[in-house]
Amino acid sequence: MASPPSAHRVVVIGAGVAGLVSALQLAQRGLQVTLLEAAEQPGGKMRQLMVDGGPIDSGPTVFTMRWVFEQVYGSVGASLEDELQLTALPVLARHAWSPDQRMDLFADPGQSRDAIARLAGPSEGMRFMRFCQQARSVYDTLEGPFIRSQSPTLRSMMGDLGLRGLAVLASLGPMSNLWDSLREHFHDERLRQLFARYATYCGSSPWRAPATLMLVTQVELDGVWSVQGGMHALAQSLARLGERLGVTARYGCRVAEIGVQGGRVSHVRLENGEQLAADSVVFNGDISALGQGLLGDVGKRAASPTPGSKRSLSALTWSVHAETDGFELDRHNVFFQPDYQSEFSDIFDRGRLPATPTVYVCAQDRGLVTDQPTARDRMLVLVNAPAIARRNLTESEIDACENHSFSLLARYGLNIRRTAQNTVRTTPADFERIFPASAGALYGMATHGWMSAFARRGAVSKVPGLFLAGGSVHPGPGVPMAAMSGLLAAATLMDHLDSTSRSRRVHISGGTSTRSPTAATTA
Numbered sequence: 001m002a003s004p005p006s007a008h009r010v011v012v013i014g015a016g017v018a019g020l021v022s023a024l025q026l027a028q029r030g031l032q033v034t035l036l037e038a039a040e041q042p043g044g045k046m047r048q049l050m051v052d053g054g055p056i057d058s059g060p061t062v063f064t065m066r067w068v069f070e071q072v073y074g075s076v077g078a079s080l081e082d083e084l085q086l087t088a089l090p091v092l093a094r095h096a097w098s099p100d101q102r103m104d105l106f107a108d109p110g111q112s113r114d115a116i117a118r119l120a121g122p123s124e125g126m127r128f129m130r131f132c133q134q135a136r137s138v139y140d141t142l143e144g145p146f147i148r149s150q151s152p153t154l155r156s157m158m159g160d161l162g163l164r165g166l167a168v169l170a171s172l173g174p175m176s177n178l179w180d181s182l183r184e185h186f187h188d189e190r191l192r193q194l195f196a197r198y199a200t201y202c203g204s205s206p207w208r209a210p211a212t213l214m215l216v217t218q219v220e221l222d223g224v225w226s227v228q229g230g231m232h233a234l235a236q237s238l239a240r241l242g243e244r245l246g247v248t249a250r251y252g253c254r255v256a257e258i259g260v261q262g263g264r265v266s267h268v269r270l271e272n273g274e275q276l277a278a279d280s281v282v283f284n285g286d287i288s289a290l291g292q293g294l295l296g297d298v299g300k301r302a303a304s305p306t307p308g309s310k311r312s313l314s315a316l317t318w319s320v321h322a323e324t325d326g327f328e329l330d331r332h333n334v335f336f337q338p339d340y341q342s343e344f345s346d347i348f349d350r351g352r353l354p355a356t357p358t359v360y361v362c363a364q365d366r367g368l369v370t371d372q373p374t375a376r377d378r379m380l381v382l383v384n385a386p387a388i389a390r391r392n393l394t395e396s397e398i399d400a401c402e403n404h405s406f407s408l409l410a411r412y413g414l415n416i417r418r419t420a421q422n423t424v425r426t427t428p429a430d431f432e433r434i435f436p437a438s439a440g441a442l443y444g445m446a447t448h449g450w451m452s453a454f455a456r457r458g459a460v461s462k463v464p465g466l467f468l469a470g471g472s473v474h475p476g477p478g479v480p481m482a483a484m485s486g487l488l489a490a491a492t493l494m495d496h497l498d499s500t501s502r503s504r505r506v507h508i509s510g511g512t513s514t515r516s517p518t519a520a521t522t523a
Contacts, residue, residue: 008497011036011268011278013255013295016044017479018469019284020235021072021486022493023249024242026282028076029494034276035242035249036268042249043235044284045435045442045471046479052422054321054378057230061362061380062332064219065480069234072483076245083237085228089367092220093332096412097190104330105194109221120188131185131195131214132221138172139218146453147475147484172211179341181211193340197358200384202477203312203443205344210450226331226367231479257296258283258466265298265465282489284470286444287457289437302461303468305437310455311387312443312477313347314428316401318381321422324363327414329377331367335359335412347386348446353393353401357383359408379416381405387441388428398427444472459485459492467493 008031012023015037027033039047045059063086073080080086092105103119106112109132117125141161172181178199182192196206198216227233243249258281259267268276283290288306290299327333336358337343343354362380383405385393402425409416428440438444445456456474459467469489471477 008032008279009277010034010280010282010493011276012282012284013258013268014044014284014470015039015042015235015239015249015251016284016470016482017046017235017238018471018482018486018489019044019282020238020242021483022282022284022467022469022490023247024072024076024238024245025487025490026493027242027245027247029490033242033247035247036253036255036270037249037251038254039434040251041236042239042251043232046231046235047434048230048232049319049424051319051378051424052321054376055230055232056319056321056378056380057232057362057364058317058319058380058424058426060231060479061364062220063225063227063231063234063479064223066223066225068480068483068487072238072487073241076241078241083241084233086225087228087368089224089226089331091330091332091367092224093334094330095190095194095334095336096327097193097336097338099412101190103190103194107221107223116191120191124186124188124191127185127187128191132217134171134185135214135217135221138212139215142212142215147481172214176211177207178209178211178213179206181214182206189340190336193336193358194334196340197334199447200313202447203441204447205348207341207344208348208446208448210447210452212450212453213447224332230364234479255295258298258463259296260298260463260465263464265463269296278465280465280467280493282467282469282493283461284486284489286435286438286441286470286472287468288439288472290461292437294437298463298466302463302466303457306439306441306445306472308387308439310445310448311439311441312446314385314387314431314440314442315426316353316383316385316398316428317426318379318402318418319424319426320379320381320416320418321376322379322419323375323417324377324379325415327409327412329361329363329366329414331363333361333363335361335408335414337408343384347384351386351391353385353397354383355404357401357405357408359383359405361409361414376422377416381409381416385428385440387439388432392429393427398425438472442471443477444470447476459489 010026010031010033012019012035023033023035047059048055049058070080094104096102103115113125116128186192199206199209199213254271256271257269265281268278287303290303291305293300337356339356346352346354360382364378365374431440458474461468467489469485471482475481
C-alpha cells in the first residue's frame with residue numbers, strides 16, 4: 001500500500017527544467033522532495049557561462065509557449081509575471097542568404113507577409129499566409145492529444161483526434177516529410193530553408209522529420225520572449241520557487257545507483273556512499289544513462305538506451321563576448337548557405353561536421369526597442385553537428401568547421417573580434433561529458449518518420465516507483481516540452497498514489513486558448 005502523501009519521499013534526479021517543474025509540483029502536493037543535481041547550479045541544458053566578464057546563455061535561447069509556464073507557476077500559487085521579467089520580441093529572427101539577401105520574420109504575420117513579398121514576390125507572401133493557417137490547424141489538432149497527454153499511442157491518438165483531427169493530419173500527406181510539405185507551400189528555396197529549420201528544434205533533419213513539425217511555426221507566432229537575466233534566470237526562478245515550497249535542493253551531488261527493494265524503488269545512493277530513502281524517484285536525464293546502467297542495474301530494466309542511428313543532432317558552439325561590426329544583428333540571427341540538404345546528409349548519413357553549415361547567432365543584448373548600445377556583444381554561435389555515437393570528431397575537423405563558419409559570417413558582413421580570452425568552444429564530446437550517456441545528442445532521439453511520435457517513453461518506467469521526465473522522453477525536446485514532461489511525470493506519480501490502477505493516461509488541462517491553471521485529470 002502506498003504511503004500517504006505527507007510521508008511519501010521523492011528524490012528527483014537532475015535539476016533541468018523538467019526536474020525543477022516535477023519537484024515544485026510534488027512539493028506543492030505535500031510530498032517530501034529532495035532534488036539532486038551533479039552541477040553546482042540548476043538548469044541542466046539551460047546553462048550559462050561566464051565569458052570574459054559577461055554571462056552568456058549557452059544552451060536554449062528561445063522562450064516560447066508561455067502558457068506552459070503560466071500554468072506551472074499558477075498551479076503552485078505563483079505568478080510568472082511576478083517571478084520573471086519577460087519582453088515580447090517584435091522580430092522572431094533575422095535571416096541572411098548572402099551579403100545582400102536578408103529578411104526578418106516578425107511576430108506580426110502581416111509584417112512577415114510583406115517582408116516575404118519584398119524578398120520573393122507577392123505570391124509567396126500569400127502562400128505564407130496559407131501556410132500559417134495550416135500550421136495553426138496542425139498545432140490546434142495536436143496540442144491536446146499529443147503535447148498535453150501522457151504517452152500517447154497510435155490507437156489513443158486516433159481516438160483522441162476524431163474525424164476532424166484525422167482529416168487535418170491526412171491533408172499533410174500520411175508519409176510526407178517536412179521538406180516535401182514545404183515544397184507544396186513555397187516556390188522559393190530560401191523560404192523552404194527558413195521553415196525547414198524548425199526540424200532542428202527537435203534535433204532532426206527536414207528530409208526525415210514528419211510534416212507535422214510545421215506546428216513550430218505556430219509556436220513562434222504565438223510569441224517569442226526575451227528573459228531578463230537570460231534563460232538561466234528561468235531555471236533559477238523555478239529553483240527558488242521549489243525551495244519556498246519545501247524542496248530540499250542539493251547541488252554537486254552525483255547519483256551512483258537507484259536501488260530497489262521488494263520490486264519497487266527504495267533508495268538512491270550517491271557517489272560518496274550516502275544513501276537516501278525514496279518511495280518514488282523522478283529521473284530527469286537522458287534515458288540512455290538508465291539503459292546503459294550508469295545508475296545501476298535497475299536502470300537497465302527501466303529503459304533501453306537510444307541506438308546511435310537514432311540519436312538527434314548535437315552542436316558545435318562558441319560562447320563569445322566580443323566587439324562586432326558590419327551586420328545589424330537582431331536577437332536571433334540565421335545565416336544560410338545554398339546547399340541545405342548536404343548539411344543533414346553530412347551529419348546523419350556520413351557522421352561528420354557539415355561542409356556547408358547553417359550558422360545561428362543569438363545576440364543576447366539585441367532585439368528590444370529599449371536596447372542600449374554596448375561595447376561588446378554577448379553571443380552564442382552555433383552550428384549543427386553529429387552526435388558522437390559513431391566516432392569522436394578530430395581537433396582538425398572541428399577547427400576547419402570553425403574557420404568555415406566564421407568565414408561565412410564575415411562574407412555576409414558580420415565581423416566578430418574573437419580572442420582566446422573572449423571565446424569558449426563546446427563540442428559534442430563536451431556535451432557528452434556534461435550530460436552522460438547522451439553521446440552529445442542534445443534532443444534525445446531524432447524525430448524521424450511519422451511513427452517517431454510514439455517511440456519516446458512516457459513518464460511511467462518499467463520499474464514501479466521510477467518515473468521519467470526530460471527532453472529524451474515524451475513529449476520531446478525544447479524548454480516548454482521538457483517542462484510539460486515534468487508536469488506529466490508529477491501528475492502521473494500522484495495518480496499512482498491516488499489509485500490502484502497503473503493504466504490510466506494522465507492529461508494536463510489548459511492550453512493556448514484557455515491559459516487556465518494546470519490541473520491533472522485522467523482520461
